[in-house]
Amino acid sequence: MIRFENAHIGYDHDLIEAIDFELPNSGIIGLFGKNGTGKSTLFKTIIGLQALRRGNIFIHHQNISEIPGKLLAKKVSYCPTQILSYGNLTVWDVVSNGRIPHLSWLGKLKTHDIELVENSLELMGISDIKQQLISECSDGQKQKAIIASALAQETSILLLDEPTAFLDYPSKQELLKQLSFISEAGKLIIVSSHDLDLFEELCDLKLLLSHHKIITSEDTDFNKYWDEFTTKGLAK
Template sequence: MIVTENLDIAYDQMVIVKQLNIEIPSHKITALVGANGSGKSTILKTMARLLKPKSGHVLLDGKAIHQLRTKEVAKQLAILPQNPTAPEGMTVTDLVTYGRFPHQRGFGSLTKQDKEVIEWAIEATGMKEFAHRPVDQLSGGQRQRAWIAMALAQETPILFLDEPTTFLDMAHQLEVLNLLEELHEKERRTIVMVVHDLNHASRYAHHMIAIKKGTVVKAGTPMEVMQPHIIEEVFGIQCDIIRDPRTGLPLCLPYALSRSKKEQVHHIG
């Protein structure tokens, strides 16, 4: 569904990502991982058409995404940016209703189908009891679920999320990730997310892309990516990789900075 070809991304003429070639597998959960400043959020935003590349292409079903009409793209993919905020007093239902915009013609009122989809999105995310509550009065996990409900209401086959668990406590992190896993299993949606926690990426993603300074170091299954030498190169840490006794998936246990990272920290100090 989504492929990047020789993608260069720049901010104010400074190239952040150079000659990026990646493929996002369809109907799977993909996690972009990397250290802060590695370019993973920038890559996500460019694939979602929020940023225009300096050169190269993002292809959606073989078509250059930046040449497609906005409404056409909005029917194919939805994006949940990092730390979104809703206007004060806006209710969950009001927020989710915005997800139907790509499907409306002109300034037409909501159709019966629109209302059914909105109701389904609220119920699917477990937000029915909060439907008429202002978003700004919800807990962090509830707010994230409300925004995910809005993205679901777009009825897109692809869902992008930029660090959906940032600033959430452990219970709310699991709440959001379990919801995304459930949505994938039931709806077979393609989900692409920037993930801060390596172990969360390993547990919930089928495909991982490890990024360092805008370059892909390794892409593959969690078993293929979660290797000590790859983690050291990408994050600058030494670690042990063990198997999760419940799932058999790899878990990262960091124990020290790499030698190059120590020298870098010492130089800064």
């Protein structure tokens, strides 16, 4: 569960002002908005990479500013849009790195960790390419590896930053199925995307970033802002 309390988000000025709402324990939350409205910044603030300008964010009733990084990494996982192809980095390496917060200081994977990595690979349908180099993967395969890594991290909250950005249409459909499967397991998924048509049906709740505010689909004036956002041809 995530609760925002008068949270102001941004770098040197507020990108999003006075966020005040609570997100449920599970389900899929869609995060929409034009480029530069602060979608990625919101994610970075939740994982503690970017400081809040004002206000508080609570995860499971704990203020994020008081949660040590190692502990936060067991509660929230974050999938960046892309990953670097570096040297001999393999799909297995990326996914098993998701286990890092749970490992002892020497960082050796135990049988249980290996099982979880295998399961995550299986769930994302990339078991057959686990030994493949990231540099030899398609953008879609890389994306799946990043999400599998977040799954291996075993957190109750997953933040996905534009996971469909580099996927072809069938892969997008497939990812959607996988996301609803994951959320049914009791996880909260917050996903940012420009693929409105895909996510509109899937999301349990929609968040729209507009006019430096977050408008949720439960707000009365949501439709007004949503129509403004979609009809201006800014979406897609």
